Amino acid sequence: MRGSVMGTAVTLAAGALLTAAMTTASANPPATAAKADTPRPVLVDCFWRQNVRPADFILACGDGNSRLAGLRWSQWSPDEATATGVNLVNDCKPNCAAGRFHGYPVTVRLDEPRPWKKNPGVQHYTRMSLTYEDARPEGFQQVMTYPLWN
Missing domain, CATH: 2.40.128 (Lipocalin)
Incomplete structure (x- = not known):
């Protein structure tokens, strides 16, 4: 049981970090993105x-x-x-x-x-x-x- 609780916690933490990273990336696109359109x-x-x-x-x-x-x-x-x-x-x-x-x-x-x-x-x-x-x-x-x- 302890293993599945730990696995679930790790999965949830990874999902939260991924969501935060994606939100930050989409809110502040890198400066090179504008040049890529040129x-x-x-x-x-x-x-x-x-x-x-x-x-x-x-x-x-x-x-x-x-x-x-x-x-x-x-x-x-x-x-x-x-x-x-x-x-x-x-x-x-x-x-x-x-x-x-x-x-x-x-x-x-x-x-x-x-x-x-x-x-x-x-x-x-x-x-x-x-x-x-x-x-x-x-x-x-x-x-x-x-x-x-x-």
């Missing part, structure tokens, strides 16, 4: 798909000779997104079919979100900047900025 912009890829924090991204849609790989996103906000990764670029020597891909460590920054023409209710980043740490592809500046397709 839609995050997307990155539109070559196939017109929406991406959030992609691990890889093709930059040269026509031939695939430049792409980002191993992206690790440290930020993805309504204003901008930032990642580090590698830009894999084909040297196209002696031609692109016979060329070799070389990897260049890079920091990626996305910004200037705007409504997406395909779906105006969705914000998408419209500009990408690549900052090369040291080495970079021949003819590239240390910071390369590109408009992104709409």
Whole structure:
């Protein structure tokens, strides 16, 4: 008998604590809840798909000779997104079919979100900047900025 009384007391106490926690949580929602309602912009890829924090991204849609790989996103906000990764670029020597891909460590920054023409209710980043740490592809500046397709 003593065991069932103790079990009932524990169950009632746990229920009371759970009810109190739920009441407090619903009365005072966390500050992050308001931010969660803010839609995050997307990155539109070559196939017109929406991406959030992609691990890889093709930059040269026509031939695939430049792409980002191993992206690790440290930020993805309504204003901008930032990642580090590698830009894999084909040297196209002696031609692109016979060329070799070389990897260049890079920091990626996305910004200037705007409504997406395909779906105006969705914000998408419209500009990408690549900052090369040291080495970079021949003819590239240390910071390369590109408009992104709409």
